Amino acid sequence: MGLSGRDVAKRFDAEPGGGGIRRDAAVVIRRVVFRIHLSVAVGAAAVILMMSLTGALLSLRAPVLALAERRHFADLVEEGTAVEAGALAEAGALVERDALVGGGTWVGEGALTVEGALPQPEADDRAARLTPAEIVAAAEGALSGDGDAAAVNGGTPFTATSLRYRSDPRAPVRVFAGRGRHADLDPWTGAVLAVGPGRAERFFEAVEGWHRWFNVSGGSVRRARAVTGAANLALLALLLTGPVLWWPRAPSRSSLGRALRLRRGTRGALRDLDWHQVVGIWSAAPLAIIVATGIATSYPGVGDRVNPVVGRGVGGGGWPEAAGVVGEERGGAQLSGVLATAMSWAPGWKTLVLTLPRPRDEVVRVEVRGGAEGQPHRTGHLTIDARNAAVRGWRTFADETPGRRGQQFLRYAHTGEYWGWWGGVLAGLFSAAAALMVWTGLSLAARRAVRFVGLRSRRLRFRRRPR
Secondary structure (H helix, E strand, O other), X not given: OOEOHHHHHHHHHOOOOOOOOOOOHHHHHHHHHHHHHHHHHHHHHHHHHHHHHHHHHHOOHHHHHXXXXXXXXXXXXXXXXEEOOOOOOOOOOOOEHHHOOOOEEEEOHHHOEEEOOOOOHHHOOOOOOOOHXXXXXXXXXXXXXXXXXXXXXXXXXXXXXXXXXXOOOOOOEEEEEOOOEEEEEOOOOOOEEEEEOOHHHHHHHHHHHHHHHOOOOOOHHHHHHHHHHHHHHHHHHHHHHHHHHHOOOOOOHHHHHHHHOOOOOOOHHHHHXXXXXXXXXXHHHHHHHHHHHHHHHHOHHHHHHHHHHHHHHOOOOOOOOOOXXXXXXXXXXXXXXXXXXXXXXXXXXXXXXXXXXXXXXOEEEEEEEOOOOOOHHHEEEEEEEOOOOOEEEEEEHHHOOHHHHHXXXXXXXXXXXXXXXXXXXXXXXXXXXXXXXXXXXXXXXXHHHHHHHHHHHHHHHHHHOOO
């Protein structure tokens, strides 16, 4: 049996012992705060609900896109795989499982070394990875010509601007053509495996557009960002006023325990209130962090003042410790030498993004990531001489200005990515919690409105009753 609206209201105003409503200053303050809380919630509910749901979806972007990319990973021979005599590659070469027809056992470093293999390079065109220049030529040739890959690309010219390498040797090489287009290539054959952005990438791009500015374009973006920024402020106000409403008027272990856990068997308004209150208590602090960092991003004026302060308290994280010395010549020709230098520079790297130089450029810039894309404290930037592959500069997160460090920290703290995959998962869960609070809050507000209309109708009928 459900509880009436009056019973729910008593949970806010009644003493734990059932002493009833006390018209003192605390009750007046509580009611004022409740009116503010209710008015702000009803006014901003739709936008907050949209931002919460899209925020929860965006927390899935990194794992979903990573799984999509794994479909194009090469099937390399694993350590301990027995191979018959007469292997197709030299000992120490990188080959795929379907490229071997015999010769030794797969052992060695990282499951990528063949022992006792007989060299027969003419029988296998995947014994060695393509150079960066060959990857670029393969991508531009396939995507700018008349083949199937070019048709997928829409027939528009494909001019490579950067290359992305993963530390996992099975991963394809991603070739970027500006910010909006890319292609994944087999690192041995140069075959085009996928052309992006794909459906999943376009979906999350649209979700992010909705999350930030209702997915509008042109001059409407500024007005839409003002609305989402105001919704962030509204949610922060709700998070600050909520504890005033659920905090027991006579705090005790039992009253606090009842506020912190869901009660079984509740229905109707009491069930909605339980979910609204308990979920709000457990998620208030994390959501306040998410919302506050979002406000700093939504309002540049706020960010300009907050970023330097936050940046002074954010260290560089101690990564990476370079394995080389700036100015040391390592040899190597053009992009191949640059790539070799970048790969050996920072132990434990996960991703390299090599910006392709223009013909007259004397240096090549490489972004070295030791973590995920949303972890700037685990990212460094190399400047490498294009002629002799010598490192000319090395800049880490600790070398950035306090304002830049603060901006990067707040941006990725908002999504949770700063702390890795688990941070993103928690941010998504708390975003879903915010959506649940909006839904239950709207349910409570609707019940309250129905009760108010019904009470007003009864009063009008009573007044019109003939005496």
